[in-house]
Amino acid sequence: MREAMQEVAARPAGEARRGGAAGEHRRDAQSTRRLLLDAASELFAERGYERATVRDIAARAGVNQALLFRYFGSKKALFGEVMARGGHEQLRSTPAERLFDVALRGMLAEGRGPGADRSLEVCLRSIGGSDEIAEALRGLGDEYAEVLATLSRAEDGALRGDLALSWLLGIGLMRVVVGKEPLASADPNTVSRLVGEALGSLLEGLPKTE
Amino acid sequence: MREAMQEVAARPAGEARRGGAAGEHRRDAQSTRRLLLDAASELFAERGYERATVRDIAARAGVNQALLFRYFGSKKALFGEVMARGGHEQLRSTPAERLFDVALRGMLAEGRGPGADRSLEVCLRSIGGSDEIAEALRGLGDEYAEVLATLSRAEDGALRGDLALSWLLGIGLMRVVVGKEPLASADPNTVSRLVGEALGSLLEGLPKTE
DNA sequence: TACCGTTGTAAGCAGGTGCTTACACAAGGG
DNA sequence: CCCTTGTGTAAGCACCTGCTTACAACGGTA
Numbered sequence: 001m002r003e004a005m006q007e008v009a010a011r012p013a014g015e016a017r018r019g020g021a022a023g024e025h026r027r028d029a030q031s032t033r034r035l036l037l038d039a040a041s042e043l044f045a046e047r048g049y050e051r052a053t054v055r056d057i058a059a060r061a062g063v064n065q066a067l068l069f070r071y072f073g074s075k076k077a078l079f080g081e082v083m084a085r086g087g088h089e090q091l092r093s094t095p096a097e098r099l100f101d102v103a104l105r106g107m108l109a110e111g112r113g114p115g116a117d118r119s120l121e122v123c124l125r126s127i128g129g130s131d132e133i134a135e136a137l138r139g140l141g142d143e144y145a146e147v148l149a150t151l152s153r154a155e156d157g158a159l160r161g162d163l164a165l166s167w168l169l170g171i172g173l174m175r176v177v178v179g180k181e182p183l184a185s186a187d188p189n190t191v192s193r194l195v196g197e198a199l200g201s202l203l204e205g206l207p208k209t210e
Numbered sequence: 211m212r213e214a215m216q217e218v219a220a221r222p223a224g225e226a227r228r229g230g231a232a233g234e235h236r237r238d239a240q241s242t243r244r245l246l247l248d249a250a251s252e253l254f255a256e257r258g259y260e261r262a263t264v265r266d267i268a269a270r271a272g273v274n275q276a277l278l279f280r281y282f283g284s285k286k287a288l289f290g291e292v293m294a295r296g297g298h299e300q301l302r303s304t305p306a307e308r309l310f311d312v313a314l315r316g317m318l319a320e321g322r323g324p325g326a327d328r329s330l331e332v333c334l335r336s337i338g339g340s341d342e343i344a345e346a347l348r349g350l351g352d353e354y355a356e357v358l359a360t361l362s363r364a365e366d367g368a369l370r371g372d373l374a375l376s377w378l379l380g381i382g383l384m385r386v387v388v389g390k391e392p393l394a395s396a397d398p399n400t401v402s403r404l405v406g407e408a409l410g411s412l413l414e415g416l417p418k419t420e
Numbered sequence: 421t422a423c424c425g426t427t428g429t430a431a432g433c434a435g436g437t438g439c440t441t442a443c444a445c446a447a448g449g450g
Numbered sequence: 451c452c453c454t455t456g457t458g459t460a461a462g463c464a465c466c467t468g469c470t471t472a473c474a475a476c477g478g479t480a
Contacts, residue, residue: 026457026458027456027457027458028457029456029457032457032458063458064458064459064460066458066459066460067457067458067459070457070458
């Protein structure tokens with residue numbers, strides 16, 4: 001009763017794995033590793049950690065699921081690599097005072113390219129999972145909050161950073177995961193403006209009018 | 211490898227189900243129903259919908275798990291009854307302009323009695339679950355957001371209400387579920403004050419200094 | 421006492437999960 | 451050629467899940 005169970009099952013030999021354009025290799029560990037990593041990244045973002053099964057990940061990669069365990073050892077380790085891979089570029093390449101708006105708009109945009117950073121989305125959809133997952137997610141949260149904390153000169157800057165991050169994730173939660181209207185269909189510019197104005201009193205380091 | 215698997219298994223006959231003080235009944239459908247409802251309420255709040263198994267719920271109630279299905283039909287129906295039971299009193303008994311602060315403090319308080327309203331916590335921990343669950347949770351969210359929307363006279367009041375609710379849930383997410391520091395240990399009064407000040411520009415109907 | 425509906429129990433079913441194992445190819449070197 | 455090594459595959463294992471079923475024990479009634 002799942003949406004796409006096994007449609008890749010009966011295939012003669014590795015002839016067309018995914019897209020089929022540039023790849024077309026037949027026995028290449030590096031490439032299959034990346035295929036698995038990409039598929040896992042997508043599925044974790046779409047369904048969260050628990051609901052993305054290793055069978056689905058392997059099927060989307062067009063690869064036997066046993067290879068997933070050969071190359072990554074366990075589902076948790078694969079999750080770790082996914083989170084470590086694309087997670088932190090946005091964090092490093094964005095100046096602190098723009099981070100909130102960039103992250104917010106990243107979550108508000110729907111049609112995103114295959115390389116987009118969906119780490120926050122993965123976090124939101126995986127919250128209910130095991131405690132180890134929650135711990136892994138706390139790591140990413142710490143990095144974001146640390147940067148946001150620098151935007152306040154108050155002595156409780158860290159707490160203010162946490163609160164800003166909480167809002168960011170809460171908005172993503174309601175919009176992307178829950179699909180609450182009218183937030184889910186709201187214009188990103190409007191949301192960004194409303195939130196930015198309200199956050200002004202919390203983080204005085206934010207730009208005035210975004 | 212779970213925390214408490216079966217410790218109630220080998221018991222002669224229903225002699226001491228839970229607490230043992232007032233109950234002490236032996237064959238009472240109404241009472242076992244409530245035992246199951248209470249246990250489910252606790253476990254859903256602690257672990258979310260998916261991770262709270264019917265076996266664990268029945269074990270905590272000190273009841274055979276088959277009775278769960280006799281009295282409720284399915285796990286989802288039990289979840290529905292739990293959400294419907296204690297969910298909306300807070301919503302109805304609290305004036306709109308105080309709702310945000312009351313709900314926020316309810317989530318910030320840790321030592322809460324057995325009758326406390328943990329509906330929002332249940333929501334947060336169950337987000338990753340099936341789509342039906344997400345839909346059920348959207349219902350509760352709608353009710354909260356609807357009330358919060360009345361606090362703004364702007365034409366996009368509904369969106370502002372959604373944003374306020376998003377912050378509320380985001381804070382609960384980071385504090386209760388993720389355990390992000392320093393937010394997790396922060397003084398509720400401090401949190402309430404910071405958030406209240408920032409929200410002033412979003413919902414002008416909020417009390418000035420809380 | 422004999423009966424019978426209600427309540428409680430143990431065992432099991434079908435299906436899904438992460439993960440493992442035994443084996444079929446391909447390619448390269450001796 | 452055979453043998454080894456790396457890659458891909460199918461089948462299965464052990465366990466957990468929600469849920470069902472066949473049966474035992476209780477308690478009131480006739």
